[in-house]
Amino acid sequence: MGCNISSSTKTKRSENVLRAALIIQNWYRGYRARLKTRQRYALTIFQSIEYADEQGQLQLSNFFTFMLENYSHIHERDPEFVNRLFGYALQDKGRQECVGLVDVPDSYTGPRLQFPLTFTDLRLLIEAFKRQQILHARYVLEVLFETKKNLKQMPNFTHVKSSPAKDITICGDLHGKLDDLFLIFYKNGLPSESNSYIFNGDFVDRGKNSIEILMILFVSFLVYPNSLHLNRGNHEDFLMNMRYGFTKEILHKYKLHGKKILQLLEELFAWLPIGTIVDNEVLVIHGGISESTDLNLLYSIKRNKMKSVLMPPTPVDDNYVTDGKKNKIGMARGTKVTTSFSEQLAKHEWEQVITVFSASNYYEEGSNRGAYVKLDFGLVPRFFQYQVTKATCLRPLYQRVHTIETSAIRILKERMISRKSDLINAFQLQDCNKSGKLSVSQWASSMENVLGLNLPWRFLSSHLGTIDKDGNIDYMSCFDDMHIQKPVQEVQSALIETLYRYRPDLQIIFNVIDSDHSGLISMEEFQSMWNLFNSHYNICIDNSQVDELARRMDLNKDGSIDFNEFLKAFYVVHKLDHLNKSDTKNM
Structure with a gap:
């Protein structure tokens, strides 16, 4: 009898151990699958923004053709510019x-190469x-x-x-x-x-x-x-x-x-x-x-x-x-x-x-x-x-996924802040009750309509905004932890967002036009370039606002703007960065 009881007990223990092992295994597989899903969605963010940027580069190339056709004096004034582009x-x-x-x-003290080159030089x-x-x-x-x-x-x-x-x-x-x-x-x-x-x-x-x-x-x-x-x-x-x-x-x-x-x-x-x-x-x-x-x-x-x-x-x-x-x-x-x-x-x-x-x-x-x-x-x-x-790369999987995910969400939020006014308008059109909240479905639809990134917005909603107990998202919370630094406070936010959004394009245009590499652009050149850019990209911004901003950025009032410094004035401030710096100082 004693042997049978002992054998039965061992069998039950073995079954419990096996059952526990299966539970742990199933949990870990699910946990790992969720991490892999988060990693895949983070990579999707990177890829979507990269593809969107490539389309922006193509649009920029089209702008140079448009510029040559509409800027009547450019060939006479700067033939080197035309030669370079075309x-x-x-x-x-x-x-x-x-x-x-x-x-x-x-x-x-660096390497000294001998011509003609040999394998030794390599x-x-x-x-x-x-x-x-x-x-x-x-x-x-x-x-x-x-x-x-x-x-x-x-x-x-x-x-x-x-x-x-x-x-x-x-x-x-x-x-x-x-x-x-x-x-x-x-x-x-x-x-x-x-x-x-x-x-x-x-x-x-x-x-x-x-x-x-x-x-x-x-x-x-x-x-x-x-x-x-x-x-x-x-x-x-x-x-x-x-x-x-x-x-x-x-x-x-x-x-x-x-x-x-x-x-x-x-x-x-x-x-x-x-x-x-x-x-x-x-x-x-x-x-x-x-x-x-x-x-x-x-x-x-x-x-x-x-x-x-x-x-x-x-x-x-x-x-x-x-x-x-x-x-x-x-x-x-x-x-x-x-x-x-x-x-x-x-x-x-x-x-x-x-x-x-x-x-x-x-x-x-x-x-x-x-x-x-x-x-x-x-x-x-x-x-x-x-x-x-x-x-x-030697960190545990969850730490690596967190690093990738944090970086992806960061660049996505920067894309969002550059379209803040457009997004708020889209959200408010859906918000019939003026409650400041939308269903995740409505919010996701608005995000895609404005940004056009083809992302899994429903999954990303909890990373980008605050969701209440009823499952609705406070759409203004999407912008709580960042803002674009304004070099001139009196300028409208829509203009600041537009300049931030097109900052890479504007910088390339300026560097191509700046054939003498002076780093400066005259007010007249700036206005001509902006008018063409505005026309080609169909930007709805009052030109007087742009002119006023340019005048304020002409710090020494000599009629010229250091355009690269002008564009550097527009950057996104992440509150998390500020908090981290404060924590570091306190330490």
């Missing part, structure tokens, strides 16, 4: 003019960048000059042959993430005659080490021109660089010669090949393929005229047309390779389309992995993923 050929500068009288002082450069040294402007200019000279000899598409002796590694966007490039080379080896690479554009912007990535890639290209291949991405574009950080990086690291470096980069980017074709079977190109894509047209265009990838040269050159009889695009003159590949492109006979993105932690630490693809002799792709691991 790709009219400028006279090539020689080495002396590019490198000029830039001397390397004896006190310089290793020296990589080791220096690992120690966070900055390459002297003299060497930067020389590398850029030599790279541009070599790129000018290349066709629009690079043809690469695979071989049994070596694989071909394809890397996607790096966006200034130098640690990712180091990790790729660590895992896959440095470029060499037996280790081929294709880097598919978007080397720069967003990250902090874009120029270092360019120097490593360009030196590798100069040392191994048949083993390292470069394609142009949409961020190899001076207009994109002004918005997404590369221009600022260059001017910060190279204060004395930064403008000369940027000018040479602008010319070099236009000479980067459009794409790479492997064994006439694999097309590596930055961007999508549409039904109207004509590879023969891409083979024949003068790519160096496209200073900005969003602004093709106008008017279209006659040399772009290969069938002169009917003024239509015909089959390009050339080899069977061109024809057969173009036919395949037209028929969309693709077995596989692969997107490769090589920048890990793109939006925030821990947000994503990077990847590269290796093609063997049979062109079978093998995929490799990685993530640069720092202290934040």
